[in-house]
Amino acid sequence: MSDLIYPTVDLFLYTLKSSLNTTDAETEKNKAAFLAQLPSDTQFNDPDIETEYLEITHPTQINFISQNKTLEGYYYAVRLNDTYGLQIDCSINNQTESQPAKSFTILKTEIEQKLNKELATIGKTWLLSGWLPEKSSHNYEDIAKNCYYALFKDTYWQPEKGTFLDGKIFEIWRSEKANYSLEKASNALNSHEHHVIIAIYTTRESAEQAAEFYKDWMGLFCYRSKISWAYWQSRLIKQSLLNHYKQIEANRKITNQSNSRQEKQSITTSRKILNNIDNILQQYTIDLLNLSFQKQIIEINLSNYQLRLALIKEKAGQNNQLDFLEKFSGLANKKYLPQITKDIENMQLGLQLLEDTINATRSRIEVEKSERERNFQELVAVAGAGIATVSLVKDPAKDCKKDIFKQVQLFCDYPFSFSLIVGIIVSFAVWWLRKRVRS
Structure with missing residues (x-):
């Protein structure tokens, strides 16, 4: 048996309202793209204030309108500092009869039809939930696995497991590392991370109690998304730094080859090489600052993630086992931050070498000019x-x-x-x- 009563899919997705060096026009464009996710008559209120958690629509929950009358749900939009968060909830409108696992396919398809494909997300999490019929075999993992395969056709099933409100909770998470690019990173449908939570409750009361945690999940998944996003942004920035370094090395080799052949470059040629190196060095310096900025983003959101998770544990009670959610913060502490720190140190050494190259080229030009x-x-x-x-x-x-x-x-x-x-x-x-x- 893989049937559940009141199968529900919640999509939590996040997009930046503003970021480093974002212009007012770009901020307004981001707001418009986010609003396009909501019904056209939505009353939107987003005052220009710094806030940790702000509900930005009236009413706070907007009914989900579908041509399929067997479905119900809502939109819930918030702003968490510089990030917009949106929860799209869709359920089978039947709280008495059990539904097959394939019902989750219908729910996911309905949600995806509502999405604005142009929205650039920094992350998203799928949350699947429902409760067991009274005479269920209680084979939680088999049920969760069937629900997962109803949404995602891959064969990856290596979940982290825990208990939550007298039910079982599973987390499936992997990074899409292959062929990662800036274009894919900025596309909502090509997110770099696959993150799914499946919660199976024993009773309706447990499921209703779990609904009180949606705001907590909204914050936790936001901090998680920003950490992961910042790390993958750091990988792109590192690649950009390496490309800049290679370009400067290519210019330096041209000059060294001329010197080894005892050829004299014209001052015009030397100045052109110097200008190329100088322009690349400016971009290198900007990228290096951005790399440090991504590290700060991870540090801030990691602290917020750990604090939010502690609050969820306290709210859920001692009988709940959510330690598996700490593995992500462990990954950020043991891999993400040390990796970026080492990259910054290495790239700062590279910056010194590049500055030495520029000084040597300038000296060469002065010698040629004096001669x-x-x-x-x-x-x-x-x-x-x-x-x-x-x-x-x-x-x-x-x-x-x-x-x-x-x-x-x-x-x-x-x-x-x-x-x-x-x-x-x-x-x-x-x-x-x-x-x-x-x-």
């Missing part, structure tokens, strides 16, 4: 000596008045040519003497 200016001054000095000599010799040679020129008839016949030759000889002599002095 070019010295060569120009050398040219001016040599040319000046030659021109001065030509000017001094040209007029006497032309008039052939001085005895020295009368003795050399060719000077009198070709005064300009011979004055030019004398100028060249003097210029060469000046160049040779200056070279000897420098050496």
